[in-house]
Amino acid sequence: MTRKILIVDDDQKTRTLLKAYLEKNQYEVRLAHDGATFLAEFQRLADELSLVILDVMLPDTDGFALCKAVRRKSNVPVIMLTASSDETDRVVGLELGADDYIAKPYSPRELLARIKAIHRRIGIDSSAAPRYYRFAGFSLDTVERTLVDSQGDIVPLTGMDYQLLKYFVEHPGDVLDRNVLCEETRGRDAGPLDRSLDVQISKLRLRLNDGGRQPHLIKTVRGAGYVFSADVSAAAA
Known part of the structure; x- marks a missing residue:
């Protein structure tokens, strides 16, 4: 399986920084700025993705709805991002099928560690790490x-x-x-x-x-x- 990640976040600076950081760590990254763009990209790439990252707050929908849409089609791992510290959001996300949940603000290093942990669990990073x-x-x-x-x-x-x-x-x-x-x-x-x-x-x-x-x-x-x-x-x- 490839190390291809699809990220949806409505903040352009955040998207750009995450893409640059993850690509430095040998991940292939695709970006979406809203729910409609994400769903179109997901439909196109679903069989190639090793993980998706969903921002909860988006201009045209929310990460919970996108998580439900992902789970109707795929078991690809999901990490959700939220600016809310409310535990309810975290519980809802996990109940909808998210694999992990990170509250903003977070460091790219923390997100990378969560990604690696999920990929190790499904048997990706151990064989894909560069020598x-x-x-x-x-x-x-x-x-x-x-x-x-x-x-x-x-x-x-x-x-x-x-x-x-x-x-x-x-x-x-x-x-x-x-x-x-x-x-x-x-x-x-x-x-x-x-x-x-x-x-x-x-x-x-x-x-x-x-x-x-x-x-x-x-x-x-x-x-x-x-x-x-x-x-x-x-x-x-």
């Missing part, structure tokens, strides 16, 4: 856990180097705060005086020949965190 990430002449092999440079030489990585680099190449262009990086690589938040992550990033920069006053690959965003600025391509082979 290789290529950037700036380097190739990271996530099966062998090795990094090869442009000359074909293996760059030695510690376990922490690998976890940190893998997370960076999976999220190119995203500003990642220190707590996110510590949680993903160490399983805990960074304390206010904890500089171990910064030390680890300095070591990783050296392994990537990215040291000096102005690193080109792993950039510091003052007051926000770090961003991996290289162009990254992902492939299964």
Whole structure:
């Protein structure tokens, strides 16, 4: 099955941001701005979709009606988005057949985690995840856990180097705060005086020949965190 997602949301900025973020994570994304457009796209793509995301509040209908329409035709997983904190909305959505429910405001990272969890449950992400990430002449092999440079030489990585680099190449262009990086690589938040992550990033920069006053690959965003600025391509082979 493909990793194709259909999203309906009446906010253009939200649609654009979600599409860009999910496509960076190797999902194919189709967009709709209202219920009528969504239903037309769903009729056309129903057999290809691995998940749909429904905004509850739409100009011509609501996400509940769309969820019922989806369930009459398909068992494709459904995630519903709402600006309401009312528990009733969540219960109604789940009773109509939604698989998950996220309240606004939410982070794209949280939505991605929910998508991955659903896809793992139905057996998609485990086989579709890319093996290789290529950037700036380097190739990271996530099966062998090795990094090869442009000359074909293996760059030695510690376990922490690998976890940190893998997370960076999976999220190119995203500003990642220190707590996110510590949680993903160490399983805990960074304390206010904890500089171990910064030390680890300095070591990783050296392994990537990215040291000096102005690193080109792993950039510091003052007051926000770090961003991996290289162009990254992902492939299964």
